[in-house]
Amino acid sequence: MGSTYSTNNNEGSRTSGLGDLPENCLARILACLDPPDICNLARINRVFRHASSADSVWEVKLPENYRFLAKKLMLYDGSFECLARKDIYVGLCCPVRFSSGTKEVWMDKRCGGICMLVSWKGMKIVGIDDRRYWTHIPTQQSRFHSIAYLQQIWWLQVEGDIEFKFPAGSYSLFFHIKLERPSNGRRCSSTTQKVHGWNIKPARFQFLVSNGQRVISESYLNEHGKWLNYHVGDFEVEDSYKPTKIKFSMTQIDCTHQKGGLALDCVFICSTRTQNMMATY
Incomplete structure (x- = not known):
């Protein structure tokens, strides 16, 4: 016609x-x-x-x-x-920072779905201030302009939470991570640069929603060299006017071996409509 x-x-x-x-x-x-x-x-x-x-x-x-x-x-x-x-x-649709600049929220202009980022700076990370374990690397690859790079550690524990009035609907939660050596030009020993330990025991990802929903997943991390949105799981929001609180974590606490070479950027939460329209944020 x-x-x-x-x-x-x-x-x-x-x-x-x-x-x-x-x-x-x-x-x-x-x-x-x-x-x-x-x-x-x-x-x-x-x-x-x-x-x-x-x-x-x-x-x-x-x-x-x-x-x-x-x-x-x-x-x-x-x-x-x-x-x-x-x-x-x-x-x-314009991104807005809150919680001292450690969280960012906006609406996806293509479908109207809410998206949110939680920087590693807004999380509780075991050993984050000890440079023997973690380094903070400035980079343009992050919307927060820096990442946390794990050199080596026995006990990996990353935790965080967010509370927000998400519109009713389905949402997905991701960890934005990468297995790669530091790329800021600084000299590091081969021990701290090496990606190791992630193929021995799986990392555990989980989150708990205030309405009782809980998701736990485990995965061996073995894809090197590129940023990944690791999909932890999905959850539902039923009431747009009630705050939804989400507690999330990433752990690998088997102390029989060290692990290192992990870059941590943020946690990414988006509506499933947005997820279907984009590969990465």
Whole structure:
């Protein structure tokens, strides 16, 4: 079916298209599309641009608790009747840091799913301040501009938590890690540079949600040289207006051998809709 048609009469022909539809009808069509497609169509002409800015188009794209999110992330404390829903959507897509800059949250512009990062600096890590075990490496490979690099240790224990009013839906939790030597140009002994110990016993990943959901998984870490989003598991949020608290951890506490060569960046939480649309954050 085409988007235009011609009408022939004695006075000649006229071509009509979607742009001839009433603006409210066009807005109802646009509301069925994904946000990137809406923005692309808004560039066609003035009619599409006006229709794409209608509150009815963006209201259905916003999370159920968008008013709370706007106050939390956009620091907006005025009347929502004075703020266009499109402007709220755009504002929520801008990353915001909190908890002394150790956590970051934003809304995925493609599907409206909430995403969150927890930096290693916001976690409790055994031995993190002892340079015999861990080093802190500045890098542009992290959104927090630094990673924690494990040189060698007997007892690996990384713990953290987050509390937030996640919109209702399904979410996935990942550890963003890498098995690789330091790459900041500093000289290190071969002992501290070597990736070792991860194929002897598996690392244990787990998280516990305040509504009782718990996930435990174990894995041998053997893929070297690239950043991985290690998928720990999924959880459900049922109430958008109730804070959800998540405790997560990564451990390898078998003291029969040392392990090292692990780079830790952050924990990544995202809606499963976002997970299906992206390979890495």
